[in-house]
Amino acid sequence: MGEAHFSNLGSVPTGNQQSGVKMTQSVTETVNRQSQFIAGGTMSTNRAITPPRVFVRAMGAYLWDAEGKKYIDYHAGFAPYLFGHGDPEVDEAVVKAIRSGASLIGAGTTPWEAEISELLCDAVPGLEQIQLTNSGSEAVSYALRLARAATGRDVVVLMQGGYNGWADYVSYNLMDPASIVAEHEPGTEYKLRPFTSGIPGVISETVRVVEFNDLEAAERVLSRGDVAAIILEPILQNIGVVKPLPGYLEGLRAICDRTGTMLIFDEVKTGFRHALGGYQAISGVIPDLSTFGKAIANGYPMGVVGGKREIMAFCAHPDPERRVVIAGTYNGHPVNVAAATAVLKRLKSREAEIYERLEKLGSRLETGLREVFSRRNYPATIVRQGSAIAVYFMDHVPTSWRDVAMNHDSDRDVSYRRAMIDAGVFHFPVATKQSSISLAHSEEDIDRTIEITSDVLNRLN
Ligand SMILES: Cc1ncc(COP(=O)(O)O)c(C=O)c1O
CATH class of the missing domain: 3.90.1150.10 (Aspartate Aminotransferase, domain 1)
Structure with missing residues (x-):
């Protein structure tokens, strides 16, 4: 069974014409033309694939490329599409928000921000207060800023094999090659290896990397007393599906409590995909701070940082020098909020x-x-x-x-x-x-x- 089988999956979409990409245009020609103007050839450089492909439509569980070929999609745009592409209920909520004048006002607050914040704090055990961002990376950056402000410490600890977005502080040791990890001694921290150039050397003074499921390494690093936060995906989902061993998350919680370190769960991938309350609701281990993104808005750009009230309170600290600024012109954009609210209400009901x-x-x-x-x-x-x-x-x-x-x-x-x-x-x-x-x-x-x-x-x- 090959491609012929797939021609039965449905008709070729008319959306190709609307998107301005001609079905007959060769992939090579399009890719060559785009790489003249798109640095690296794709928007978001980790989207580059070999051989190159040009996609023109996504709907439900399917993708279509510029040559009219249909695919069953399991990539899901790097995982946001919990309900599938172009979910009618979510899109309807978005269109309704746009038509009702829910524009970006950018002053004071709005009823729709209040609604989604309440929904989130109600749904996720570790959320007492939240802030909205437009991406997971922004949410992670703010979580680290909050943890540093609250602890007065600078160091953050990351997981080998964990991805927490593109910010400088988390751009280390994503997937070190076998030759390097083979020499790594369990129970210790890794030698830092940024996965992008352009990071000032000084940043590495405040970053440590340990192996997931290695409690001894976490214990050793956190015991030094200079760590503001340890951040991890509770399941490593950027290297497939690598689950915590029994007792690992509980162990981290205990070490964090003992050493005054913030435990941050990066639930950008696990959140809402596995449970309305995130993986924290499944594991029963409640972090101090959490970050969310992706599935929360079924494909619309949204990130969430939130956690314990006393940490989030740094956003309005009476001492201006201790106050944490969380800023973003588009934070809480009504279109994204409408999408996420529709997702949360559906998940809840x-x-x-x-x-x-x-x-x-x-x-x-x-x-x-x-x-x-x-x-x-x-x-x-x-x-x-x-x-x-x-x-x-x-x-x-x-x-x-x-x-x-x-x-x-x-x-x-x-x-x-x-x-x-x-x-x-x-x-x-x-x-x-x-x-x-x-x-x-x-x-x-x-x-x-x-x-x-x-x-x-x-x-x-
Ligand atoms: C666990 C995790 N955290 C953070 C991010 C960054 O989110 P974004 O791409 O929305 O900035 C990602 C993205 O893949 C992720 O998987």
Whole structure:
């Protein structure tokens, strides 16, 4: 079963014409033309993929490229689309907000800001007060600023294999190569390696990196008493799905309490995808501060930073020198707030039904993939949390980036992803990137994905 199969998935969208990209235009020509004016060739440089593709439409569970080919989408724009692309309820709320004069006023406050803040604090255990931003990266930057202000300390601790956005303080050791992690001694901190140039050397004096699930390393670094915050994704979802070992999050909470360090959960990916209350509601470990983004607005730009009242109170500290400024012309933009409010209200009113449905779809995909991979003569391990899923080409469930870097067959992973894309299923073609299921996926989509995977693996073997 190959591309012909996918021509049955639906008709080619008329939206191609509206978007101004001609269906017949060759991908190479478009890519070449765009790279003259777009630095790096793609907006957001981590979107670059090989071979290059030009997309013109996304709707529900599907993507269409400029040549009219349709894909079942599991990339979901790096995960915001919990309800699927172009969700009618969310879009309706957005259009209604625009038409009713809910413009960006930028002075004082508005009723819609009050509503969403209350909804968020009601839904997420660790949120007593919040601020809205336009992205996860901004939310993370503010969380670190708040933690530093509240503790009077400068150092922040990050996870190897964790991604917390593009800000300077968190742009270190995202996925160090196997040659480096192999030499790393468990229980210690990593030598810092920024993943971008342009970061002043002085920043590294205030950053430490430890391995996820390595409590001893966290204990050692935090015990020095100079750490403002340790920030982590409670499940590492930028290297697939790497879950905390039993007791790890609880252990971090205890070390933070003992050392006066802020525990920050970066729930930009886990938040709302796994539970209305975030992964903190599932784990029962409540951080001091949390950040959210992505699924909260189903594709509209929104970030949230929030946490304990006494920390968030630094936003209005009576001493101007201790006050934390959170500023942004577009913070709380009514269009994004309308989208996020619609998402939150839907999750709240149909919480059990929605998460059960996502679990059911996820479990169906996991079971099917397990079956087709088990027939191969190389190891593959499938890890899933609800609607987030990853296939590792290794013989056990990974517990850290070190584990992935040393055991996962990245070349096989990339070949598999590229072959799946050719066959009409879009997993982002970079090794270990997590795949996301949405409410727009049907059982039929999942079953077709499994059939196509089987077909692709037969050809890859
Ligand atoms: C866990 C996590 N934190 C922060 C960010 C940054 O969010 P944004 O891309 O909205 O700035 C991301 C983005 O992928 C993320 O996955």
